[in-house]
Amino acid sequence: MYVSEWENGKRAVSDRYAGILRKVLGVTDAELRGVAVAPAVLMADGYDDLLSRIDSASSVSGSMVEAFNAQTELIRTMDRQMGAARLVDQVTGHLTALEDALNFAVLPSTRRPVALALAGASTMAAWQAIDSGAVERAWRHYELAKRAARDAEAPMYLAHAMAEQAYVLCEAGRPVLGVELIRDAQRTLGQNGSPRLQAWLFAAEAELCAHAGMPNECRRALDAAMASIPPGAEDRDPDMLSIFLNGAHLARWQGNVLALLGDGEAVTSLYSALEVADPSFVRALAGLHADLAQAHLARAEYDDAHTHLREARLLASRTGSVRQRRRVDMLSSRL
Incomplete structure (x- = not known):
């Protein structure tokens, strides 16, 4: 009964x-x-x-994979303009659909394109989670991205996910371990990556070396990044669509790293980057103004630092960036 x-x-x-x-x-x-x-x-x-x-x-056809990638691109565009906080449900549903498609795909010819789409979407979602302060969620997304990249046999996507995951370690107070992970990503990639990705990896290494108190190794990595970046204004890597990097972007990154080192020359690089910054990258602009505030603080130029901190706070609030707001609060305490 x-x-x-x-x-x-x-x-x-x-x-x-x-x-x-x-x-x-x-x-x-x-x-x-x-x-x-x-x-x-x-x-x-x-x-x-x-x-x-x-x-x-x-x-799942090629057109379906294209639709998945188009949705990732749409979320990425909305994120950089409005921030990640409003996109949590959309991102979660998107990853679930991709993961389901991969979990039940049998043959490699079907699995690889879906896995590649999942790797790209997962790294995007992980960076959004970092920005929102959800570090455990970010870590899990990066683990998913690495598994998907291995399934797709895509060393560039694997190296990118490993290197971005190092930022979680840095945010958690383990920058030295983050440096080791980025260097492992570089070894994993070897000479198989595009020049733009190689430059991105060197710049990421430089940033984490600055956080880890390794100035000489930081400058060496910065020089390697500058030597690797392709010339011209193009910033999108055709083989790695989540990478946006050109000489102007790298100048901003260099300024950020020099500001972390307390180098007075950071101001020049950062103002050059501000002049050519894409206004649609709202969260990146918040970071750029925070970089300028940090650089001015290193030179004891407190009025200029206050001006850029105010702008950074406004932009960080506009995108709901917990990470940038935390940084602004930390810099404000030094005024």
Whole structure:
């Protein structure tokens, strides 16, 4: 009688019977409470559902992958202008759809393009999580991105995810460990990456070396980044769409790193970067003004520092950037 009522949803399975049924049927508690409990029904429903998901995944076409990538691009554009806080639900649903498509894709020809799309979307989501102050979520997204990149056999995406994950370690107070992770990413990539990605990795290494109190190694990495960046105004890497970097962007990054070192020359680089900054990169502009404030503080130019901190705070609030607001608060305490 209980079995019939459980199957028809008329009676919930009590904890006492659940313990017995899990052992008899070999199912988890979630499976037990979410499906009918008769063994024959469990087996039929389980395989039918599995095959349905496999069939759906096998039908993921090139146009569907393009749609996934287009959604990632849309979220990325909205994020840099409005911030990550308003996009949490959209990002979560997007990653879930991509992960489901990958989990039930069988053949490599189907898995690789979906895995590549997931790697790109996961690193984007992880950086948004860092910006929102959700470091554990960021770490998990980077782990997902690395698994997807390995599945896609995409060393550039793997190296990028590893290097960005180093920022989580830096935010957590372990910059030296972050430097080691970035260098491991560089070794993983070897000579297989694009020049723009190589420059990005060197610049990231320089930034974390500055946080770790390694000035000589920081300057060496900065020089390597400058030597690697391709010439011209183009900033998007065609092989690594999440990388935006050209000479102007790198000048801003150099200024940020020099400001972290307390180098007075940072101001020149940062004002040059401000002149050519893309106004649609609102969060990046917040960081640029915070960099200028830090550089002016190093020169004891407190009025200029206050002006840029005020602008940085406004832009950080506009995008809801917890990371930038925390930095602004820290710099403000030095005025």
